[in-house]
Amino acid sequence: MxxxxxxxxxxxxxxxxxxxxxxxxxxxxxKRCPRIREKCQFKERDECSKNKTCPDKKKCCVFNCGKKCLDLQQDICSLPKNPGPCMAFFRRWWYDKKNDTCSTFIYGGCQGNNNNFQTKDLCQNMCSKKRF
Incomplete structure (x- = not known):
């Protein structure tokens, strides 16, 4: 029985x-890693090599021009703009969910979050409802 x-x-x-x-x-x-074809300006530094190297229950995914540790339960596009604490000067794009737009910001080069894209096209392909 x-x-x-x-x-x-x-x-x-x-x-x-x-x-x-x-x-x-x-x-x-x-959930599985996002599958979005990206046309990158340059390859990002990899944060991870496999799932074991990611903290908590995050997964190592090819995302946003490099390997990143992603929380697959989290909506990346809802994260706030976060330039991080470092002092570099990289022009990047973040998705503003409230206004359904991708806007520029200056990324300091470390930490921050994954709502951080090399180009407006990458940001829109990942997050925009309008799909310009």
Missing amino acids: VSSGLLRILVVSILLENVQGFSLTNLFSP
Whole structure:
């Protein structure tokens, strides 16, 4: 009768998915890295080489012209503009979700967050609803 117990668990998880958004598939196959073809001006420094090198439950993904540690549950396009604490002077683009626009900012060259793109096109391809 083990199979009937598994069937009950499956039925309950399907019902929970419809009510709460929970799914057993989320446990066994977490979200995947974004697949966006990018035309980069230059290759970014890699933050990671594999998932083990990322903190918390982040995944090592090819993203935004280099390998980055991404929290796949997080909406990158909702993150605030963050120039980071370093003092370099890189012109970058960030997505302003409130206004559905990509705007320039000066990135200091370290830390910050992943709402940080080399070009306006990369920003729009990743985040814009309008898809200019």
